[in-house]
Amino acid sequence: MKGGTDMTVCNENIKELVAIYSTEGLTANEQSSVEEHIKECEECRYEFDIYQSIEQELDLSKYKAPNSLHIDVMKRLSKHKNVTKYTQYQPYLSIAAAIVFVVFLGFVGLMNPNIQKTSSDEAVMVQDAVTEEADTGEANNEEAASAESYDMSITTFDVETEEALEGAPSEDAPSEDTPSDVAPRMAMEAQTKEPDKQESDHRQIIIIGLIFLSVFSGILIYRRAKKR
Amino acid sequence: MDAIEEKLIKKAQKGSKKAFEKLILQHEDHIYAIALKVLKNEADAYDAAQEICLKIYQKIDQFKFESAFSTWVHRLAVNTAIDEYRKLKRKLQKEYSYDQPITEDGSTMKDFIQDSGDTPESNLVRQEQIQMVWEALEKLKDEQKNIIIMKDLQGQSYQEISESLQLNMGTVKSRLARSRIALKNVLQDMWEQSNV
Numbered sequence: 001m002k003g004g005t006d007m008t009v010c011n012e013n014i015k016e017l018v019a020i021y022s023t024e025g026l027t028a029n030e031q032s033s034v035e036e037h038i039k040e041c042e043e044c045r046y047e048f049d050i051y052q053s054i055e056q057e058l059d060l061s062k063y064k065a066p067n068s069l070h071i072d073v074m075k076r077l078s079k080h081k082n083v084t085k086y087t088q089y090q091p092y093l094s095i096a097a098a099i100v101f102v103v104f105l106g107f108v109g110l111m112n113p114n115i116q117k118t119s120s121d122e123a124v125m126v127q128d129a130v131t132e133e134a135d136t137g138e139a140n141n142e143e144a145a146s147a148e149s150y151d152m153s154i155t156t157f158d159v160e161t162e163e164a165l166e167g168a169p170s171e172d173a174p175s176e177d178t179p180s181d182v183a184p185r186m187a188m189e190a191q192t193k194e195p196d197k198q199e200s201d202h203r204q205i206i207i208i209g210l211i212f213l214s215v216f217s218g219i220l221i222y223r224r225a226k227k228r
Numbered sequence: 229m230d231a232i233e234e235k236l237i238k239k240a241q242k243g244s245k246k247a248f249e250k251l252i253l254q255h256e257d258h259i260y261a262i263a264l265k266v267l268k269n270e271a272d273a274y275d276a277a278q279e280i281c282l283k284i285y286q287k288i289d290q291f292k293f294e295s296a297f298s299t300w301v302h303r304l305a306v307n308t309a310i311d312e313y314r315k316l317k318r319k320l321q322k323e324y325s326y327d328q329p330i331t332e333d334g335s336t337m338k339d340f341i342q343d344s345g346d347t348p349e350s351n352l353v354r355q356e357q358i359q360m361v362w363e364a365l366e367k368l369k370d371e372q373k374n375i376i377i378m379k380d381l382q383g384q385s386y387q388e389i390s391e392s393l394q395l396n397m398g399t400v401k402s403r404l405a406r407s408r409i410a411l412k413n414v415l416q417d418m419w420e421q422s423n424v
Contacts, residue, residue: 016405019412023379025386025401050412053358058365058380063261069274070256073281077245080285 010041018044019051096221103214106206237297241289248288252281255298258381259305266309266362267316276312280305295370302377306362357419364414372407379404 014037017026021034038045239247259280263273284304291300365373378384378392390400 015409016402019405019408020401023386023401023404025397025404047412050415051408054361054408054411054415055380057265057358057361058376059383060258060261060265060381061383063257063264065256065260065277066274069260069277069281070253073252073256073278074245074249076278076282077248077285080282 010037010044015044015047018048021048022052022055096218099214099217103210106210233297234293237288237291237293240285241291248285251297252284255284255301256281258298258302262302262305262362263309263312266306266313266359272312272316273309276309279312280308283308295374298382299370299374299377302381303366306366310363357415360418360422361411361415364411364418367414368407368410371403372410375400375404375407376411 014034017030017034018038020026021031026034038048233251236247236251240251256277260273260277263276263280264270267273267276284301287304291297365376368376375389375393378389379386384392386397386400389395389404390397393400395403
């Protein structure tokens, strides 16, 4: 819309003026130039007609909504429940909270050493019996006392068993083991370590499963919430 | 957007029906006018306007303050009105043949679809064609659409638009002209595609 352009030639400048001819934005000179131009240019005359029709269609100033519209809208609205962000996502938040709680409980349960100790204590009791039977004839009071101390913790048991099997000196265990002592102990270690390993594997599988479950549920909840 | 409107929107987003009532009151004329323009029938426009208002209430938490609230309302109103128009047209086409009277005054499906309204028959652009302007408007860039809404639909002056957009008058005129040209081009493309 630069001044001084030849208005008889159909160019971008005159086309812009044609587009806003009916608005109050043109100078008297620009208006008369447009009028002159559309008399000569058929294409611009056609476009001028289109703009007139568009304006007529888009002009909403003469329409007024009936008063009853507002009343009817508010009546229908009164039947609606309040829609807030919280109420909208409430079910999803509840599910998310439940999943987090279950996962948390799972972790606490699986990681708690007291629970491990209980199952290990039972294993130690069985192992004691096996050891005593295996060592008949060569009863060793110190070893028996040592076995009793296994009840205190699984750590003590593991250290003593390993030391005993390796033949390392220990205050509680006999300093020298005969070959007949070593064989039953190796058997005992094989019996105790196998269930421990399996238990540990199961625990890992459960933890991984829970992590996958919580991540998967989280993604689902996020996608549903985003859709809404 | 003034501070009062912003406050009302935020309250309505939290579920306040009172705030929503104050807010929607300012836009009801515009909503009804769009429904009437698109549907060409007062009863249908009245029903559609109610649907639009309820939709605004249900979706108000999706308004992110990235555009003027009136622009957002306008977009929702046009889209809903066009959807209602299509539903109605499909329903009528299913139920009635093209030339069979569908109203008491003997209007036919043909009249409904090609209602010439207040446009003279001699006009180069028929009503059926020009009605597509509402869909065409939605295909423009936000910047182009906003200025057309402000000038042509809301009837704001160049001065008001200039202040609102913080642009000088020359830029506003130029932008409006280019936006109108873009609208006309989109409309002509739509006519070509639909072969009306």
